Amino acid sequence: MSHKFIPYGRQYIDEEDINAVIDVLKSDFLTTGPKIREFEDVLANYVGAKYAVAISNGTAALHAACFAADIKEGDEVITSPITFAASANAVLYCGGKPIFADINPKTYNIDPEDIKRKITDKTKAIIPVHYTGQPCDMDKILQIADENGLIVIEDGAHALGGEYKDKKIGSIGDMTTFSFHPVKHITTGEGGAITTNNKELYERLIMFRTHGITRDSDKLINDDTPWYYEQHYLGFNYRMTDIQATLGISQMKKVNAFLKKRREIAEIYNEELRSIDGVVIPHQLENTNSAWHLYVIKLELEKIKIGRRKIFEELRKRNIGVNVHYIPVYYHPYYQDLGYSKGLCPNAEKLYEAIITLPLYPMMTKDDIKYIVNSLKEIVDI
Numbered sequence: 001m002s003h004k005f006i007p008y009g010r011q012y013i014d015e016e017d018i019n020a021v022i023d024v025l026k027s028d029f030l031t032t033g034p035k036i037r038e039f040e041d042v043l044a045n046y047v048g049a050k051y052a053v054a055i056s057n058g059t060a061a062l063h064a065a066c067f068a069a070d071i072k073e074g075d076e077v078i079t080s081p082i083t084f085a086a087s088a089n090a091v092l093y094c095g096g097k098p099i100f101a102d103i104n105p106k107t108y109n110i111d112p113e114d115i116k117r118k119i120t121d122k123t124k125a126i127i128p129v130h131y132t133g134q135p136c137d138m139d140k141i142l143q144i145a146d147e148n149g150l151i152v153i154e155d156g157a158h159a160l161g162g163e164y165k166d167k168k169i170g171s172i173g174d175m176t177t178f179s180f181h182p183v184k185h186i187t188t189g190e191g192g193a194i195t196t197n198n199k200e201l202y203e204r205l206i207m208f209r210t211h212g213i214t215r216d217s218d219k220l221i222n223d224d225t226p227w228y229y230e231q232h233y234l235g236f237n238y239r240m241t242d243i244q245a246t247l248g249i250s251q252m253k254k255v256n257a258f259l260k261k262r263r264e265i266a267e268i269y270n271e272e273l274r275s276i277d278g279v280v281i282p283h284q285l286e287n288t289n290s291a292w293h294l295y296v297i298k299l300e301l302e303k304i305k306i307g308r309r310k311i312f313e314e315l316r317k318r319n320i321g322v323n324v325h326y327i328p329v330y331y332h333p334y335y336q337d338l339g340y341s342k343g344l345c346p347n348a349e350k351l352y353e354a355i356i357t358l359p360l361y362p363m364m365t366k367d368d369i370k371y372i373v374n375s376l377k378e379i380v381d382i
Contacts (some may be wrong), residue, residue: 007321008294009183010361011287019175021243029242032201032210039245040193043178044253047160047170049195051202054240054248055209058157060181061192062090064238065175066125068194068204069151071096075124079155080110081131081328081348087155088329096124100330106283108132108296111347112140119144125151130159130169132325133262133291134284138164138172153177156190157176161259162186165190169291170195175205183361185258185291186251188244190378194216210236261362262292269295269358272373276380278303289338295360298351304380312356314379320372323357 024035036054044052048367055061070299071077073095079087081100088098101114110128126145128136136154145152152173156162159169160178173196178184180186180191196202205215212235217224219232270281284290299308328348330340342349358372 002330003319003368005319005321006359006364006368006372008323008357010363011182011187012254012361012363013187014254016253017247017250020246024246026240027242031241032239034059035242035245035249036240038346039188039240039248039252042249043170043193044195044257046252047168047195048178049171051199052193052195053202053205053209054245055192055194055205056238056240057190058177058184058192059086059090059182060209060236060238061177061179061194061235062086062127062153062155063093064205065153065194066090066094066096067208067227067233067235068175068201069125069153071124074122076120076122077125077127078110078115078118078123079127080129080131081345082131082326082351083329084154084157084326085329085332087127087129090091090333091127097122098329099123100328100340100344100348102347103351104133104137105347105351106246107134107137107285108282108351109134109136109285110141112137112144114345115141115144116363119148119150123148123150123151127153127155128173129155129157130162130291131294132282132296133158133162133293134282135159135162135164135169135288136200136291137285137312142173151175152235157184158293159291161255164332166286171197174346175201180248180251182228182270184293185262186248186255187247188240188251190246207233208235211235211237233236258362259291262360263290265360265362265364266290266292266295268366268369269360269373272369273297273376276377278380295338295358296325296355297358299356301353301354306379308354308356311376311379315356315372315375318371318375320375324352324355325357326352328352335365 071094154176156181180188214234
């Protein structure tokens with residue numbers, strides 16, 4: 001009998017979550033109500049930031065952060081090619097140009113040395129991506145930013161709960177964006193957030209998610225009658241709902257338990273897979289604690305008899321929902337049409353040819369993990 005399908009990621013929803021959402025459905029607020037601020041406070045407190053802004057999804061979070069950073073036409077923003085396209089797309093939304101810096105071949109995160117090489121007089125910001133939940137080398141990145149007057153927008157979509165030198169991701173750079181898609185550490189269905197310690201950035205983010213409109217009497221230019229409001233920016237309708245926010249509040253009560261389980265699963269993978277010749281387990285930067293959103297193995301294809309595609313297909317045949325994270329962003333036809341070409345980031349391109357993402361989520365059983373490990377061993381030995 002074949003094993004049940006094991007996806008690469010999956011949400012966990014319990015009765016507490018369900019009942020919290022039901023309570024909101026019975027309340028006076030479904031869209032933007034008191035649960036938004038409550039969720040923002042819980043999140044900001046958890047990561048150690050002064051402010052959090054709840055928003056409709058992780059991509060909207062990146063867009064809002066680029067807007068708040070005043071990215072505009074002619075500006076360049078340096079980011080990693082090993083990420084979901086949203087990290088670079090958000091720069092394009094604001095009229096800027098993404099510049100791709102290569103990765104460190106050990107950590108798979110953006111290489112600070114290549115960031116230095118890519119800086120020009122047009123560079124406005126850096127978007128380091130905490131790939132798979134492994135924190136980037138933030139001291140070096142912040143030093144580069146400080147020396148060049150650049151804004152740092154951390155893409156923390158994978159990294160809620162991750163730690164860099166005893167600081168949680170979300171409290172370090174100028175802004176950090178998060179995603180609460182169902183495969184992430186907590187879920188609000190769709191949803192995202194930006195955290196910051198900068199009040200001015202916080203106020204721009206708040207306005208941007210609501211059409212660029214303010215009712216704050218201290219900010220109004222022409223009037224202060226009780227009904228009056230003004231649009232100051234071309235913002236978007238990027239609001240989160242109270243339904244989503246209350247689910248997020250309930251999920252945040254379990255975030256440390258989720259992280260604990262993810263780390264336990266990653267440690268089992270590490271122990272079981274490090275002995276397989278031709279399989280390289282993930283490497284963590286010193287003084288960091290990964291949030292383990294993804295578990296990515298790298299194949300040393302010269303040591304393995306069959307290619308990556310065959311290994312991928314054989315694992316899928318066994319109901320193991322492996323994936324590949326990610327296709328380098330500039331490989332996509334849209335980016336090719338913009339003038340980007342292969343060869344920009346050799347380390348990233350070499351990595352892409354050799355990686356497979358194994359399933360990792362809190363409700364995986366020991367039997368699931370054992371089945372995945374044994375299947376991989378059998379296939380690699382074919």
